[in-house]
Amino acid sequence: MTAVTSKKAAWLALVIGGVMETIWAVAMKFSEGFTNIPYAIVTIAFILISLVFLSKGIEGGIPIGTAYAVWVGIGAVGSVIAGIALLGDPAGLVQMLFIIMIIAGIIGLQITSGKKEEDNS
Template identity: 40%
Template sequence: MSWILLACAGVLEIAFAFGMKWSAGFSRLWPSLFAVLTGLSSIMLLTLSLRALPVGTAYAVWTGIGAAGTAVLGMALLGEPASPARIGCVALILCGVIGLKLASAGVS
């Protein structure tokens, strides 16, 4: 259950990043509220997952999901550069996240 909470926290972290982009420096009301709500929700779910997961593993997975997901969606939806180097680096982040999950297999 903790891994599911952590995965949801990572997805909300991606939504938070896009909310910040859309808020234009928190100058637009609804995107700003979206950013605040998704950011707080992400942190809340991360905190709940920390009841059972090691902090170093959980935080690394949370930031990895957020960073890789935001980069991929930025390339797919916002026309950000999708160079082989960027794609390779995202793949390395994902390998690290998967590796941390596998290394923590005994942790609920």
Template identity: 40%
Template sequence: MNWIVLILAGVFEIGWPLGIKLSESSEYKIPWIGFSILSMTISVFLLWHAQKTIPMGTAYAVWTGIGATGAFLLGIIVFGESSTLWRVLSASLIVIGVMGLKLTGEH
């Protein structure tokens, strides 16, 4: 169950850079900044909960990996950021690392 909570924490971790990005190009700056703060708060709360049974180092690496990869993909899909071979391969290494931590972890 705590792995599901950790995955949700990672998904909310994607929300804050998204909100910051949208606040830069929108007339609704304050609501998007509020969205970012809410995303951060929920993300950290869920990470705290997940760490009750998942080792801290594993939980943190998975959490940041999901956030970084999700933000990377949103940047490409939504904002048209570069998707060169090396960028995609580098992001793939993050995903492989997260999967390795899950498969070899204690919980």
């Protein structure tokens, strides 16, 4: 039972880390090349927080490749959505199709991440 809870906690940490990645990416845009000091500080702080949560996901047993791909994918999707909502970035149909593909990849990696362990049990 502990392994399941621990694995769930690892995935939660990874999701939180991906969201934190979105925050630092947006803050970096607002930092204007790190010349706007408050946003530069927020960027650096959230980079570190995001990396800590990525590390927790890996420590929780998520394979490194899966963890990194999911972390980056969540950050990428979040950054695109934030760019559309906050910065007026384009949101064309083809772009949304590719975002859906990234989300499908994240879900697929999550679903299949423990298959080798289960097959060997």
